[in-house]
Amino acid sequence: MNNTTPIKALTAAALLTMSFGLTAHAAPATKGATEMNQQQTVSDRLSARQQAIPLIAAAMASSQMDKLNAALNQGLDAGLTINEAKEILVQLYAYTGFPRSLNALSELMKVVEARKQRGIKDVEGKEPLKTGSRRGGTSPHGHRKPDQNLRGSGPGAAF
Numbered sequence: 001m002n003n004t005t006p007i008k009a010l011t012a013a014a015l016l017t018m019s020f021g022l023t024a025h026a027a028p029a030t031k032g033a034t035e036m037n038q039q040q041t042v043s044d045r046l047s048a049r050q051q052a053i054p055l056i057a058a059a060m061a062s063s064q065m066d067k068l069n070a071a072l073n074q075g076l077d078a079g080l081t082i083n084e085a086k087e088i089l090v091q092l093y094a095y096t097g098f099p100r101s102l103n104a105l106s107e108l109m110k111v112v113e114a115r116k117q118r119g120i121k122d123v124e125g126k127e128p129l130k131t132g133s134r135r136g137g138t139s140p141h142g143h144r145k146p147d148q149n150l151r152g153s154g155p156g157a158a159f
Helices: 004-039 048-061 065-077 082-091 098-117 146-150
Strands: none
Touching (some): 048 065, 048 082, 065 098
């Protein structure tokens, strides 16, 4: 039994030494990761315009008109055009519902009007592209589409 005591002591000493070595190696890695996280912030990755978008969306989705007002002002100050802000609110309609969308669009109109009163001229911006289906309509030149010419004929006409 006397033979096992020195082995236990050596094993404990070896484990203790190894644990100090691992701790010494882990400390700089943790320090470096923390510094890297602190150096790369959201503002480094997103522009001020991009940062305003989720604020506008969150305020609209939660029907917090005072926060929406502030977020819209922040977005317009950051360079969002009026039509871009309008498009953000319109796109959220499918997720938040029609009443919230209307309230948010009304708030945007109030913000734009208040900014005009203060002498701030916001850029109107481009109108969004109309991306609806062109099936069944007319071409840009007023001609009927080919699928309209086929309606009312063929085996499925009575259907």
